[in-house]
Amino acid sequence: MALIVQKYGGTSVGNPERIKNVARRVAKFKEKGHQVVVVLSAMSGETNRLIALAKEMQAHPDPRELDVIISTGEQVTIGLLCMALKEIGVNARSYTGGQVKILTDNAFTKARIVSIDEHNIRADLANDCVVVVAGFQGMDADGNITTLGRGGSDTTGVAIAAALRADECQIYTDVDGVYTTDPRMVPEARRLKTITFEEMLEMASLGSKVLQIRSVEFAGKYKVKLRVLSSFEEEGDGTLITFEEGNKMEQAIISGIAFNRDEAKITVMGVPDKPGIAYQILGPVSDANIDVDIIIQNVGTDGTTDFSFTVHRNEFAKTMDILKNKVQPHIGAREVVGDNKAAKVSVVGVGMRSHVGIASKMFRTLAEEGINIQMISTSEIKISVVIDEKYLELAVRVLHKAFNLDQDDA
Numbered sequence: 001m002a003l004i005v006q007k008y009g010g011t012s013v014g015n016p017e018r019i020k021n022v023a024r025r026v027a028k029f030k031e032k033g034h035q036v037v038v039v040l041s042a043m044s045g046e047t048n049r050l051i052a053l054a055k056e057m058q059a060h061p062d063p064r065e066l067d068v069i070i071s072t073g074e075q076v077t078i079g080l081l082c083m084a085l086k087e088i089g090v091n092a093r094s095y096t097g098g099q100v101k102i103l104t105d106n107a108f109t110k111a112r113i114v115s116i117d118e119h120n121i122r123a124d125l126a127n128d129c130v131v132v133v134a135g136f137q138g139m140d141a142d143g144n145i146t147t148l149g150r151g152g153s154d155t156t157g158v159a160i161a162a163a164l165r166a167d168e169c170q171i172y173t174d175v176d177g178v179y180t181t182d183p184r185m186v187p188e189a190r191r192l193k194t195i196t197f198e199e200m201l202e203m204a205s206l207g208s209k210v211l212q213i214r215s216v217e218f219a220g221k222y223k224v225k226l227r228v229l230s231s232f233e234e235e236g237d238g239t240l241i242t243f244e245e246g247n248k249m250e251q252a253i254i255s256g257i258a259f260n261r262d263e264a265k266i267t268v269m270g271v272p273d274k275p276g277i278a279y280q281i282l283g284p285v286s287d288a289n290i291d292v293d294i295i296i297q298n299v300g301t302d303g304t305t306d307f308s309f310t311v312h313r314n315e316f317a318k319t320m321d322i323l324k325n326k327v328q329p330h331i332g333a334r335e336v337v338g339d340n341k342a343a344k345v346s347v348v349g350v351g352m353r354s355h356v357g358i359a360s361k362m363f364r365t366l367a368e369e370g371i372n373i374q375m376i377s378t379s380e381i382k383i384s385v386v387i388d389e390k391y392l393e394l395a396v397r398v399l400h401k402a403f404n405l406d407q408d409d410a
Contacts, residue, residue, distance in 0.1 A: 078095070278297065
């Protein structure tokens with residue numbers, strides 16, 4: 001008997017028939033004697049619908065009240081799944097994030113989990129009950145409803161698996177595993193049988209939509225065994241995310257190509273070239289809770305330098321406002337320019353540690369297609385470049401081919 005946490009995404013619970021399918025799948029695991037905790041997203045499109053309603057009231061909805069609204073999507077699906085399970089003779093009980101006691105900080109719309117009280121869940125499991133938990137939500141110390149940000153249901157699933165010390169956390173989605181890149185963009189993309197946590201962490205942070213970055217971080221930190229599966233296929237092992245790097249001899253150098261089209265590039269020009277200037281630029285941006293990604297500072301000439309960085313496209317206007325109204329007058333920069341039509345493409349693979357020439361191959365491949373590289377960032381197992389968004393699909397396709405990812409023996 002194993003304790004299994006299953007998380008189902010929005011498309012998996014997109015209508016009543018699909019919810020009944022989830023119930024049948026859960027029942028099969030229960031019949032095998034397993035204890036099952038299910039974490040659900042809202043129906044696909046529901047969160048966007050609720051956000052749109054909020055925006056009809058306020059152009060920039062109050063974050064606390066927005067969380068009150070968008071947390072209702074998951075409440076609907078957990079109630080429906082419990083009904084579907086009871087209808088086929090399986091005892092089930094639903095919990096909102098607050099009822100479980102998923103304690104978070106008070107950063108509304110992108111809260112972080114502080115702790116989980118698993119006492120109620122364990123009591124129900126001991127009574128042979130399937131526990132169904134609303135993903136994406138929690139409660140702060142003052143009893144306010146909070147949500148965990150985009151993809152937060154994955155984080156809920158992994159966090160509950162960690163708290164319960166579950167044998168496996170299964171993430172059910174509309175794809176049957178982790179691919180070398182998005183198959184909708186590159187039909188030749190292959191499903192990976194296994195991928196290391198490090199690679200998955202890079203893929204998730206770089207825009208691969210299969211798993212949310214924080215859920216992978218959580219799984220890595222608490223050594224939760226993760227498996228990505230399709231909720232629409234009865235068979236198949238999906239992709240197992242492992243802690244071992246496997247046999248180095250047989251390992252592909254590159255495991256996948258990740259991309260993110262939601263990048264915006266900002267350059268602060270004519271910045272005084274002196275110690276502490278990077279903090280003076282990025283400090284106010286960070287204080288506004290804006291994530292900064294790639295950062296480049298040019299070599300100074302005539303006592304000034306140019307400072308460039310990228311942020312998520314959604315944060316572009318807010319960041320430009322901070323820089324122009326607070327930072328530029330304070331530090332005496334010449335001007336602030338921005339481009340919200342940038343995209344990031346990355347090659348990822350633990351094999352990079354023991355192979356040279358990956359960067360030059362990547363740059364040559366892009367150069368042959370006439371794609372200009374605007375920014376470059378590297379880590380031990382990845383190389384990322386920022387390019388013009390209009391070349392994104394071409395870049396992904398040619399890199400996928402250049403690194404032999406569409407070959408079965410890759």
